[in-house]
Amino acid sequence: MSKSGKDMNNSRRNFLVAAGGALAAGGIAAHTPAAAAPELGTAKPAAPSDDIEPFYGLHQSGIATPAQTQTYFAVFDLQTEKVDDVKALLRRWTDVAARLSTGTTDLSPTPAVLKTDSGEALGLGPSRLTLTFGFGAGLFDKAGKDRYGLKSKKPEALIDLPYFNGDQLIDGHTGGDLSVQACANNPQVAFHAVRQLAREAQGIATIRWAQSGFSAQYGDKAPRNLMGFKDGTINPATPIDYDRFVWAGDEGPAWMRGGSYVVARVIRIALEHWDRMDLDYQEQTIGRHKFSGAPLGGAKEADPLDLSAADKDGNPLIPATAHARIAAAQMNDGMQILRRGYSYNNGATFVAERWPPWHQGIEYDAGSLFVCYQRDPRTGFVKIFDKLSKLDAMNQFITHIGSGVFACPPGIAPGGMIGERLFGA
Amino acid sequence: MSKSGKDMNNSRRNFLVAAGGALAAGGIAAHTPAAAAPELGTAKPAAPSDDIEPFYGLHQSGIATPAQTQTYFAVFDLQTEKVDDVKALLRRWTDVAARLSTGTTDLSPTPAVLKTDSGEALGLGPSRLTLTFGFGAGLFDKAGKDRYGLKSKKPEALIDLPYFNGDQLIDGHTGGDLSVQACANNPQVAFHAVRQLAREAQGIATIRWAQSGFSAQYGDKAPRNLMGFKDGTINPATPIDYDRFVWAGDEGPAWMRGGSYVVARVIRIALEHWDRMDLDYQEQTIGRHKFSGAPLGGAKEADPLDLSAADKDGNPLIPATAHARIAAAQMNDGMQILRRGYSYNNGATFVAERWPPWHQGIEYDAGSLFVCYQRDPRTGFVKIFDKLSKLDAMNQFITHIGSGVFACPPGIAPGGMIGERLFGA
Numbered sequence: 001m002s003k004s005g006k007d008m009n010n011s012r013r014n015f016l017v018a019a020g021g022a023l024a025a026g027g028i029a030a031h032t033p034a035a036a037a038p039e040l041g042t043a044k045p046a047a048p049s050d051d052i053e054p055f056y057g058l059h060q061s062g063i064a065t066p067a068q069t070q071t072y073f074a075v076f077d078l079q080t081e082k083v084d085d086v087k088a089l090l091r092r093w094t095d096v097a098a099r100l101s102t103g104t105t106d107l108s109p110t111p112a113v114l115k116t117d118s119g120e121a122l123g124l125g126p127s128r129l130t131l132t133f134g135f136g137a138g139l140f141d142k143a144g145k146d147r148y149g150l151k152s153k154k155p156e157a158l159i160d161l162p163y164f165n166g167d168q169l170i171d172g173h174t175g176g177d178l179s180v181q182a183c184a185n186n187p188q189v190a191f192h193a194v195r196q197l198a199r200e201a202q203g204i205a206t207i208r209w210a211q212s213g214f215s216a217q218y219g220d221k222a223p224r225n226l227m228g229f230k231d232g233t234i235n236p237a238t239p240i241d242y243d244r245f246v247w248a249g250d251e252g253p254a255w256m257r258g259g260s261y262v263v264a265r266v267i268r269i270a271l272e273h274w275d276r277m278d279l280d281y282q283e284q285t286i287g288r289h290k291f292s293g294a295p296l297g298g299a300k301e302a303d304p305l306d307l308s309a310a311d312k313d314g315n316p317l318i319p320a321t322a323h324a325r326i327a328a329a330q331m332n333d334g335m336q337i338l339r340r341g342y343s344y345n346n347g348a349t350f351v352a353e354r355w356p357p358w359h360q361g362i363e364y365d366a367g368s369l370f371v372c373y374q375r376d377p378r379t380g381f382v383k384i385f386d387k388l389s390k391l392d393a394m395n396q397f398i399t400h401i402g403s404g405v406f407a408c409p410p411g412i413a414p415g416g417m418i419g420e421r422l423f424g425a
Numbered sequence: 426m427s428k429s430g431k432d433m434n435n436s437r438r439n440f441l442v443a444a445g446g447a448l449a450a451g452g453i454a455a456h457t458p459a460a461a462a463p464e465l466g467t468a469k470p471a472a473p474s475d476d477i478e479p480f481y482g483l484h485q486s487g488i489a490t491p492a493q494t495q496t497y498f499a500v501f502d503l504q505t506e507k508v509d510d511v512k513a514l515l516r517r518w519t520d521v522a523a524r525l526s527t528g529t530t531d532l533s534p535t536p537a538v539l540k541t542d543s544g545e546a547l548g549l550g551p552s553r554l555t556l557t558f559g560f561g562a563g564l565f566d567k568a569g570k571d572r573y574g575l576k577s578k579k580p581e582a583l584i585d586l587p588y589f590n591g592d593q594l595i596d597g598h599t600g601g602d603l604s605v606q607a608c609a610n611n612p613q614v615a616f617h618a619v620r621q622l623a624r625e626a627q628g629i630a631t632i633r634w635a636q637s638g639f640s641a642q643y644g645d646k647a648p649r650n651l652m653g654f655k656d657g658t659i660n661p662a663t664p665i666d667y668d669r670f671v672w673a674g675d676e677g678p679a680w681m682r683g684g685s686y687v688v689a690r691v692i693r694i695a696l697e698h699w700d701r702m703d704l705d706y707q708e709q710t711i712g713r714h715k716f717s718g719a720p721l722g723g724a725k726e727a728d729p730l731d732l733s734a735a736d737k738d739g740n741p742l743i744p745a746t747a748h749a750r751i752a753a754a755q756m757n758d759g760m761q762i763l764r765r766g767y768s769y770n771n772g773a774t775f776v777a778e779r780w781p782p783w784h785q786g787i788e789y790d791a792g793s794l795f796v797c798y799q800r801d802p803r804t805g806f807v808k809i810f811d812k813l814s815k816l817d818a819m820n821q822f823i824t825h826i827g828s829g830v831f832a833c834p835p836g837i838a839p840g841g842m843i844g845e846r847l848f849g850a
Contacts, residue, residue, distance in 0.1 A: 114704050118653045118699075120653040191651075224544060227545070229544075276624075346637075347635045347769075348632050
């Protein structure tokens with residue numbers, strides 16, 4: 001698994017986000033399209049937007065796949081009490097996902113396709129669509145009930161996330177039994193894919209929450225996040241080690257080997273508030289220069305993060321509460337997570353900010369759809385974010401309002417079914 | 426005005442949406458990127474996404490400009506009681522809009538730019554950004570008060586929209602004193618532009634409501650709307666007559682000559698419900714074939730809409746309540762409006778559908794950000810939509826939840842100020 005897993009990805013422009021890498025560069029409330037970052041400074045053109053991403057393989061697509069520019073993350077609740085219904089649904093979802101992401105629907109369209117497809121993505125090309133499925137805790141144990149006889153197979157790593165300092169989670173934006181992250185280079189293609197899955201789920205499962213997202217990235221330039229800071233700057237400083245940080249190994253149930261755990265967080269950013277701060281304050285908050293992306297005290301984007309650097313009076317150049325410091329790899333035992341996040345923009349709604357000056361009113365309903373994949377959330381997101389939630393100066397401007405954690409089973413071969421090893425199908 | 430206005434637009438790939446044109450093709454709840462439609466079937470490539478659209482001219486940019494792929498529509502409430510504050514704000518907005526849409530910020534960036542710019546669009550190019558400003562009724566008369574001495578200058582055409590059958594407008598998504606539609610080929614560029622305007626408005630005006638939107642269109646293909654039907658099919662059947670249908674003339678106040686009136690509607694679509702309907706029912710609802718885009722009874726997308734066509738029993742091929750029939754030009758005295766609409770996708774929220782089977786629960790919070798420009802809303806949107814709201818079979822699936830109407834003053838020359846003729850500046 002280990003070797004071939006690497007082989008599968010060797011030709012891809014992947015990157016692993018170290019805690020001291022992109023997290024520090026742009027904030028945990030930031031998005032990082034994987035496709036661009038490693039190519040920074042090169043002239044290699046991006047792949048055509050309507051390429052097909054392989055659906056079958058050792059791992060699910062959409063994890064190590066270079067990030068597309070658009071996403072639609074959806075979470076479903078199961079309404080059925082029958083495990084056979086769940087299996088049949090996953091069978092249908094697998095078939096639909098394979099058909100959509102290999103472009104079958106789009107590349108040889110006839111009117112008959114509209115009998116099973118809502119049609120709005122016809123003509124848009126595969127657009128590098130990937131669909132990545134996950135299983136929530138509710139699949140194994142819902143309110144103490146072992147609905148599907150799967151309770152004994154629940155991975156220990158599939159934890160309920162702890163309460164983090166400052167969490168203001170909205171009930172309707174948390175939890176869920178099944179997840180799917182659709183990514184594509186066209187927003188209509190990503191949304192369309194989830195709609196076909198929802199259609200197949202009628203009577204079995206309904207959408208619990210969903211969020212669309214986008215990346216500003218295009219061409220070969222590194223993007224800035226909505227806070228205006230460069231993102232994806234220092235990744236990876238070390239060779240990518242998917243087997244160590246991303247893919248589940250022998251430590252858990254066999255059915256998860258080669259899978260990964262996804263944590264999704266909807267993080268509203270008080271952008272009006274942020275935009276009122278002067279540049280120096282913003283840079284002290286992040287720990288980096290906004291224009292160049294260099295660490296405070298450094299000159300270039302790629303300069304290493306020197307946490308011991310001090311001014312002539314001995315004060316640290318990178319403040320004790322700077323996001324870059326708190327998130328730095330050396331502060332987190334070198335733990336790394338693979339981010340696959342985006343920005344979101346739902347317009348403007350009423351909000352009461354939780355920090356001074358405690359403004360309340362209509363503000364941008366926008367921020368980060370933070371998504372990360374890891375081998376174990378306990379040593380990944382939870383470890384890194386627990387410290388951030390308590391110490392990070394950026395917390396003045398961000399509020400986590402949505403949350404989910406899901407076990408993403410490994411990939412499959414043609415004819416297989418997502419989760420086949422869990423269900424023994 | 427008339428001749429030169431035409432000259433300005435001759436070289437552009439504009440089109441005018443006849444009531445019987447794109448409205449009928451894809452539904453009023455549909456988006457129509459203007460750039461692609463007239464080129465359907467040609468191989469001419471789209472302009473590079475980072476082109477600059479002219480900011481100065483007889484008309485504001487973003488109306489006759491070929492549609493970009495992304496939009497952010499924002500509406501502001503004025504908090505000041507002083508007309509000088511409003512004038513100063515419009516002066517700043519004009520300067521910021523000119524700077525952003527001509528790419529000044531982006532094309533020669535130095536760190537100093539971050540003193541006045543939040544920075545998240547640096548490196549993304551001008552992306553064909555346009556900013557189109559409008560004045561709401563509240564600028565002229567707020568709760569009976571003539572705050573700024575402008576009441577006598579209010580155009581008669583700047584009406585409050587009447588209640589339409591089925592309206593379920595959300596209070597926080599209607600009205601407003603000032604509007605701006607940002608359009609660009611990158612979502613972060615459009616949003617960034619409005620953020621800079623909001624920053625300039627601190628203490629003077631705050632955002633009341635806002636909505637981002639996207640078009641699926643890319644390359645030279647005609648897009649489908651979220652209902653899966655082709656959009657922008659028959660436009661225009663006649664030469665574009667902006668002076669007749671889009672630009673305000675001598676019928677209103679002099680300060681609006683060369684301007685236009687924008688109507689914006691946020692239209693939620695019950696997509697789950699729609700996706701459960703079989704193809705035949707969908708086609709009877711729209712009055713067109715989904716796959717080909719041809720009118721029912723026709724064979725090709727470009728076939729004319731024959732409202733008298735009947736089957737052997739004398740039943741109309743295009744049903745009496747079909748959207749295409751109700752919206753047809755011949756049903757609306759030939760009136761035309763220029764659409765500049767997009768789809769929106771805010772995730773999923775609770776909703777109670779207003780038609781059988783009266784489902785309520787979590788559903789897609791997605792649909793159409795319908796935007797149209799016209800010479801007079803009374804003879805444009807109101808005339809066409811009043812009939813649609815009563816008769817259109819599509820109403821089973823759409824709900825208007827947001828609404829605004831704004832007077833967009835004419836364009837300006839360098840050194841000018843948006844609305845200069847209204848304020849006598």
